[in-house]
Amino acid sequence: MLPEIRKDPLGLLQRLAAEFGDVVRMRFGAVTAHMISDPEGVQRVLVENSKNYGKQTRGFLKLREILGDGLLTAEGDTWRRHRRMAQPAFHRHRLASFADAMVHEAAQIADRWRELAARCEAVDVAQEMARLTLQIIGRTMLSRDVALEADRVGRALTYLLHAANRRMSRLLDLPQGLPTPGNLRFAAALRTLDGVVEQIIAERRRAAERPEDLLTLLLESSDEETGERMSDRQLRDEAMTIFLAGHETTANALTWTFYLLSRHPSLGRTLRDELERELRGSPSLADLPRLKLTRAVIDEALRLYPPAWLISRSVTEDDEIGGFRIPAGSIVFVCPFIVHRDARVWENPEGFDPDRFAPERAASIPRGAYFPFGAGPRQCIGASFATLEAQLVLATLWRSFRLDLVPGHPIEPEPSITLRPRHGMPMAVRPWPRGA
Numbered sequence: 001m002l003p004e005i006r007k008d009p010l011g012l013l014q015r016l017a018a019e020f021g022d023v024v025r026m027r028f029g030a031v032t033a034h035m036i037s038d039p040e041g042v043q044r045v046l047v048e049n050s051k052n053y054g055k056q057t058r059g060f061l062k063l064r065e066i067l068g069d070g071l072l073t074a075e076g077d078t079w080r081r082h083r084r085m086a087q088p089a090f091h092r093h094r095l096a097s098f099a100d101a102m103v104h105e106a107a108q109i110a111d112r113w114r115e116l117a118a119r120c121e122a123v124d125v126a127q128e129m130a131r132l133t134l135q136i137i138g139r140t141m142l143s144r145d146v147a148l149e150a151d152r153v154g155r156a157l158t159y160l161l162h163a164a165n166r167r168m169s170r171l172l173d174l175p176q177g178l179p180t181p182g183n184l185r186f187a188a189a190l191r192t193l194d195g196v197v198e199q200i201i202a203e204r205r206r207a208a209e210r211p212e213d214l215l216t217l218l219l220e221s222s223d224e225e226t227g228e229r230m231s232d233r234q235l236r237d238e239a240m241t242i243f244l245a246g247h248e249t250t251a252n253a254l255t256w257t258f259y260l261l262s263r264h265p266s267l268g269r270t271l272r273d274e275l276e277r278e279l280r281g282s283p284s285l286a287d288l289p290r291l292k293l294t295r296a297v298i299d300e301a302l303r304l305y306p307p308a309w310l311i312s313r314s315v316t317e318d319d320e321i322g323g324f325r326i327p328a329g330s331i332v333f334v335c336p337f338i339v340h341r342d343a344r345v346w347e348n349p350e351g352f353d354p355d356r357f358a359p360e361r362a363a364s365i366p367r368g369a370y371f372p373f374g375a376g377p378r379q380c381i382g383a384s385f386a387t388l389e390a391q392l393v394l395a396t397l398w399r400s401f402r403l404d405l406v407p408g409h410p411i412e413p414e415p416s417i418t419l420r421p422r423h424g425m426p427m428a429v430r431p432w433p434r435g436a
């Protein structure tokens, strides 16, 4: 299967699920892996028996080289303590204070797009969204204009993500310590990022007045049981985790949303109508409950193109799923991309139909069938942050512009750490015609 895994992993996984069913066992050298593709099995792994499914998988071990013991990669008591301490920072009423920064940054892009639209120019929406979400996480987490450092930090982050992905997909890895050119570049990129993050933490600790951002919330949070605060190392790991987990994922969600809207122009117009009808001026948090289609469009884009397309776990003790033994020491993965397109659950699974997320229809989606943010105790801590951000950005930009994919451009989802368009997403930016 290896050549096919490299060439078309999503196609291969879809084919395996269709051919062999809900539990597929695969062997990669000494590693035995199982793909679980039915909602009940997903619930068992992520929710009901989640204690039995750890993060000692190749992917998480590789990520740990970058993120240390941050929330995404930590386990056991360390993870529990950090999650308790970080949770308040992501509470709904806290997020409200970030909405303005999100709209402000989106409006900057809109200003730039206005000039492009006047010249009928195309833009790579994937790159634009990556820059925008990086800028937003920089503002909300660090109260800094990372655009000033965007090149250095952005380059180091992008390189690290690529390198981590390459390492994850390689079966045999040269040891980390060997001074190969790849390892040296990896170490240098990590040092650059570490340097920036550590400097910011040190400045913040010294500051007499601290801005109300995620970093301050983490810095001042204490464990309700022990009263303990985060050390510099912990803060570095959490900041790095939030940077990485919180920027590419949301950028991809938005990019795929624009792609789907460009493929469905009449739905795009209905969305524009909603924005025209419901908004006075820039969108704000208070508008969101009325922007029902905006929300449903994002939910549906996350169904068809879940940025976190694969979630892996290591099996601690023997378990049974769907009548099959899942032995201790093996690997299990659940793949939202596959489950979100299961014809047994979704009518017209490949079709773009935001209406399926209208409250009366959404109520009948079975548990474990839709999980773009994971599920159970390890569910994404940034899910509300991300949906808030995606709604505000989409509302700001779609109200002023429609986007059309450059004709003939190949679109292929690339299952890297996140699911992104392999060849970018060049789109023409156009203002809405008057009276539309």
Ligand code: HEM
Pocket: 071, 072, 073, 083, 241, 242, 245, 246, 247, 249, 250, 253, 306, 307, 308, 311, 312, 371, 372, 373, 374, 375, 377, 378, 379, 380, 381, 382, 383, 385, 386
């Ligand atoms: C559309 C955007 C996003 C998607 C699709 C997404 C998806 C996910 C998924 C599937 C997980 C669970 C991984 C697992 O079970 O192994 C996760 C965890 C996590 N995400 Fe997100 N995420 C998004 C945005 C964000 C944002 C904006 C932040 C931070 C601001 C964030 C921070 C985290 C963290 C810290 C974890 C680890 C949580 C834990 O294990 O306690 N994510 N995310």
